[in-house]
Amino acid sequence: MVTIAWEEGGVRFLDQTRLPHEERYVVTSDYRVVGKAIRELQIRGAPAIGVAAGFAAALAVRSPEIATLDEARTALSAALAYLEQTRPTAVNLFRALDRIRAAALAQSLNGVGDLRDAVLREAQAIMEEDIQACVRLGLHGASLILPGSALLTHCNTGALATAGQGTALGVITTAHRQGKVRRVYVDETRPLLQGARLTVWELLRLGIETTLITDSTAATVLQRHMVQAVLVGADRIAANGDIANKVGTYPVAVLAARHEIPFYVVAPTSTIDLRTPTGESIPIEERDSAEVTHIGGVRVAAEGVRVFSPAFDITPNEFISAIVTENGILRPPFGPGLAGAGGKGSSDR
Amino acid sequence: MVTIAWEEGGVRFLDQTRLPHEERYVVTSDYRVVGKAIRELQIRGAPAIGVAAGFAAALAVRSPEIATLDEARTALSAALAYLEQTRPTAVNLFRALDRIRAAALAQSLNGVGDLRDAVLREAQAIMEEDIQACVRLGLHGASLILPGSALLTHCNTGALATAGQGTALGVITTAHRQGKVRRVYVDETRPLLQGARLTVWELLRLGIETTLITDSTAATVLQRHMVQAVLVGADRIAANGDIANKVGTYPVAVLAARHEIPFYVVAPTSTIDLRTPTGESIPIEERDSAEVTHIGGVRVAAEGVRVFSPAFDITPNEFISAIVTENGILRPPFGPGLAGAGGKGSSDR
Numbered sequence: 001m002v003t004i005a006w007e008e009g010g011v012r013f014l015d016q017t018r019l020p021h022e023e024r025y026v027v028t029s030d031y032r033v034v035g036k037a038i039r040e041l042q043i044r045g046a047p048a049i050g051v052a053a054g055f056a057a058a059l060a061v062r063s064p065e066i067a068t069l070d071e072a073r074t075a076l077s078a079a080l081a082y083l084e085q086t087r088p089t090a091v092n093l094f095r096a097l098d099r100i101r102a103a104a105l106a107q108s109l110n111g112v113g114d115l116r117d118a119v120l121r122e123a124q125a126i127m128e129e130d131i132q133a134c135v136r137l138g139l140h141g142a143s144l145i146l147p148g149s150a151l152l153t154h155c156n157t158g159a160l161a162t163a164g165q166g167t168a169l170g171v172i173t174t175a176h177r178q179g180k181v182r183r184v185y186v187d188e189t190r191p192l193l194q195g196a197r198l199t200v201w202e203l204l205r206l207g208i209e210t211t212l213i214t215d216s217t218a219a220t221v222l223q224r225h226m227v228q229a230v231l232v233g234a235d236r237i238a239a240n241g242d243i244a245n246k247v248g249t250y251p252v253a254v255l256a257a258r259h260e261i262p263f264y265v266v267a268p269t270s271t272i273d274l275r276t277p278t279g280e281s282i283p284i285e286e287r288d289s290a291e292v293t294h295i296g297g298v299r300v301a302a303e304g305v306r307v308f309s310p311a312f313d314i315t316p317n318e319f320i321s322a323i324v325t326e327n328g329i330l331r332p333p334f335g336p337g338l339a340g341a342g343g344k345g346s347s348d349r
Numbered sequence: 350m351v352t353i354a355w356e357e358g359g360v361r362f363l364d365q366t367r368l369p370h371e372e373r374y375v376v377t378s379d380y381r382v383v384g385k386a387i388r389e390l391q392i393r394g395a396p397a398i399g400v401a402a403g404f405a406a407a408l409a410v411r412s413p414e415i416a417t418l419d420e421a422r423t424a425l426s427a428a429l430a431y432l433e434q435t436r437p438t439a440v441n442l443f444r445a446l447d448r449i450r451a452a453a454l455a456q457s458l459n460g461v462g463d464l465r466d467a468v469l470r471e472a473q474a475i476m477e478e479d480i481q482a483c484v485r486l487g488l489h490g491a492s493l494i495l496p497g498s499a500l501l502t503h504c505n506t507g508a509l510a511t512a513g514q515g516t517a518l519g520v521i522t523t524a525h526r527q528g529k530v531r532r533v534y535v536d537e538t539r540p541l542l543q544g545a546r547l548t549v550w551e552l553l554r555l556g557i558e559t560t561l562i563t564d565s566t567a568a569t570v571l572q573r574h575m576v577q578a579v580l581v582g583a584d585r586i587a588a589n590g591d592i593a594n595k596v597g598t599y600p601v602a603v604l605a606a607r608h609e610i611p612f613y614v615v616a617p618t619s620t621i622d623l624r625t626p627t628g629e630s631i632p633i634e635e636r637d638s639a640e641v642t643h644i645g646g647v648r649v650a651a652e653g654v655r656v657f658s659p660a661f662d663i664t665p666n667e668f669i670s671a672i673v674t675e676n677g678i679l680r681p682p683f684g685p686g687l688a689g690a691g692g693k694g695s696s697d698r
Contacts, residue, residue: 020651185657188641190539190563193649196642201651211655212641214539216564216597220662223599248565250572251600258603292537292561293545295644300542302369302550306560308534313569 001205003160004043004052006124009062011055015042016160020201031056031079038086038093041192045161046235046271047130050092053083054123057100061116072115076104088283089244089312090235091273096126127163133268133326134164141171141231141266141324142178149175149228150183152221152256155246156198157233157266168231168266169202171324176208183209185227187218189246191291191309215248222255230256234267234323241317241334242279243267247310253319262321269325269341279314287311350554352509353392353401355473358411360404364391365509369550380405380428387435387442390541394510395584395620396479399441402432403472406449410465421464425453437632438593438661439584440622445475476512482617482675483513490520490580490615490673491527498524498577499532501570501605504595505547506582506615517580517615518551520673525557532558534570538595539563540640540658564597571604579605583616583672590666590683591628592616596659602668611670618674618690628663636660 001023004013010029017040018024026042028034034056037043043052060079061072080097087093103122109115145151151172158169165173175181184203189195196212203210213221221227230252234243243249243265256263276282289307293299323330323338330337350372353362359378366389367373375391377383383405386392392401409428410421429446436442452471458464494500500521507518514522524530533552538544545561552559562570570576579601583592592598592614605612625631638656642648672679672687679686 021648186654188539188650190537190565196650200654204651204653209655211657212638212650213657214564214596214641216539216600216662217657217659219600219603220596220659221657223663226657247563247569251565251568251604254568254607255600255603292563296647296649298645298647299370300645301537301545301561302553304553305535305549306558308560308562308566308570308575310566310569313565314572 001159003048004055004163006055006058006120011059013037013043013052014160016044016198017042019197029059029062031060032082034059035083035086044194045156046090046092046233047162047167047268048160049087049090050096050270051127051130051163053093053096054100054126056083057097058120058123061119066112069109069112069115072112073104076119088285092270095270099126130162130268131164134162134166134170136326137167137266137268137324138165138170138174140329141264142175142180144229144262144264144322144324144329145171145175145180146228147180148182149180150185150226151181152185152218152227152230152252153199154187154195154232154249154252155189156194156202158199158202160198160202161233167233167268169199171231171266172208173206176206181208183211185211185213185221187215187248187252188212189248190215191287194246218252219255222259222261225259225261227261230261230263232265234265234271235312236276236282237265237267237272237323237338238276238278238282239274239335239338240278241320241323241332241338243315243320244279244282244284244312245315247313250313250315253315257319263319264322264324265320266324269327272338272341274339279316282314285311350508352397353404353512355404355407355469360408362386362392362401363509365393365547366391368546378408378411380408381431383408384432384435393543394505395439395441395582396511396516396617397509398436398439399445399619400476400479400512402442402445403449403475405432406446407469407472410468415461418458418461418464421461422453425468437634441619444619448475479511479617480513483511483515483519485675486516486615486617486673487514487519487523489678490613491524491529493578493611493613493671493673493678494520494524494529495577496529497531498529499534499575500530501534501567501576501579501601502548503536503544503581503598503601504538505543505551507548507551509547509551510582516582516617518548520580520615521557522555525555530557532560534560534562534576536564536567536597536601537561538597540636543595567601568604571608571610574608574610576610579610579612580615583614583620584661585625585631586614586616586621586672586687587625587627587631588623588684588687589627590669590672590681590687592664592669593628593631593633593661594664596662599662599664602664606668612668613671613673614669615673618676621687621690623688628665631663634660
């Protein structure tokens with residue numbers, strides 16, 4: 001199973017809206033198809049969005065109509081503006097596009113061919129770094145897991161959400177290989193059911209004992225101490241350690257704190273945004289009401305009702321036991337550690 | 350719209366599993382059809398379950414094969430044993446069946462006709478008391494609501510859940526008539542979507558501004574202070590004020606406390622069970638896994654996964670700002686007030 005890959009002349013990605021029923025791949029040479037796939041969650045997960053955006057930019061400069069370096073940079077500029085509009089919360093998207101922009105502006109480029117190579121090389125570097133980061137996230141994170149643990153996770157943070165083995169789910173995968181995982185409880189993650197559709201599918205393929213629960217049942221699982229730790233990803237980490245992650249993360253964090261169960265955030269440093277001082281400054285995307293009123297195309301709610309559907313929520317740093325990055329484990333207070341870990345990317349935007 | 354009613358020769362009830370798409374009524378003279386309707390949630394809501402159980406018992410003693418008082422009592426005994434098995438958590442069910450049993454054992458009964466009349470009279474009394482209790486719950490509860498309030502509720506506690514206007518939703522209805530309700534946020538209430546399917550349907554019919562949210566979005570609504578109070582019902586209230594209510598109530602209560610938003614429990618005294626000392630002693634029903642893995646008959650989760658699906662959760666009394674009964678408003682510590690309020694029913698079981 002490959003979430004996203006570069007092929008000669010195109011990008012190949014798995015349409016995650018079809019899972020778990022159908023493993024359908026899309027191959028395209030049109031960057032707008034990739035952008036639409038990000039917007040419509042055929043490709044999702046903060047790191048995977050960053051990788052996909054890089055490849056989309058590489059497609060944009062390969063149009064046969066582009067003849068000069070200036071034309072390539074103009075086309076790229078339009079493509080970046082389009083791709084930036086796809087999803088507002090995951091900072092990995094902007095981080096990736098900033099890297100592509102910088103690569104395309106390098107003084108050393110001589111002609112369109114050079115620029116195409118440079119953009120593609122940068123996109124592939126983003127992917128390779130993500131794969132490597134996942135390996136290291138897995139090892140650092142697994143060191144926090146006690147043998148025989150049952151774990152709780154929310155949404156999908158696995159191979160489907162990254163170019164590698166995943167962030168929070170990558171930690172679970174690594175801990176499972178180390179024989180430490182007894183069972184994983186998976187929040188179904190309404191409205192789009194990434195837990196039920198994607199995480200369960202990944203965990204069963206890995207041979208990990210898995211129990212699906214509704215999102216509100218997580219409180220009971222924590223209250224009864226049925227798990228020993230909670231692991232989630234992040235779509236953006238603010239400078240003070242507040243995080244934006246899939247809606248439903250915040251109540252799990254509060255309940256975990258109440259029941260003294262460790263709550264770990266697992267994300268590559270590309271998710272850290274030092275320009276965002278606290279969680280309150282993170283823009284939160286609101287999704288279409290039909291995602292709540294309809295399930296599988298069938299209306300479940302009474303006609304005519306309004307819907308409030310933020311895609312993400314903010315978890316204040318006080319509820320986070322540790323933030324795991326590819327460089328190691330940060331403990332509260334997170335500010336100084338994040339300033340160091342996110343240093344490389346801190347001036348990107 | 351009538352949730353449940355006695356008609357000559359039968360019980361008429363609304364099949365709530367068809368809502369909001371279809372308003373389908375069932376008329377039956379077979380008490381097992383009513384019992385099955387309780388088990389399968391065609392009839393649900395703690396007070397409505399009590400009323401339905403009473404009418405089911407009245408049907409059981411009307412079989413034409415019953416000729417003597419002894420035969421009637423034997424048939425009733427079997428019916429009560431069957432009905433007690435339908436759902437374990439709502440104490441209103443057991444309370445109603447105990448009242449029916451006592452009525453059927455009265456020394457004064459002379460013959461089958463007398464017994465039939467006595468059982469039906471008791472069932473109708475249970476219904477009438479519930480209707481009256483809802484009116485008084487509404488008035489007491491509405492006194493807690495500030496003008497211009499937005500409110501949050503979970504599951505369905507309206508006319509569909511009772512013989513009257515509802516418990517928590519009855520308070521909202523009364524406060525709306527008093528012009529105090531700006532908007533109601535409704536948790537969809539997975540897995541069976543009683544909020545999205547039933548509460549939204551009721552609120553829109555009442556002309557109340559309604560916003561549907563996923564269950565985990567409630568945390569964001571509370572975090573942003575988008576509501577001024579939370580109102581929920583209860584399936585059982587223990588002697589210390591701990592409550593069992595629809596799964597997902599507990600996390601909302603914890604989040605409301607964190608954000609200093611009042612959390613009100615609204616339930617008739619028939620929901621109080623003084624024989625249950627604390628929430629930990631309340632039996633929690635577990636539902637079928639297909640309710641989580643399938644939505645509207647369509648599988649959403651990957652094949653082969655286990656499911657943990659408790660129907661209710663326990664909210665400790667420390668998170669409850671007030672318990673509203675038909676007799677008034679109880680404030681913490683709840684023990685003494687509940688002992689008084691639930692006195693009448695406290696020796697029923």
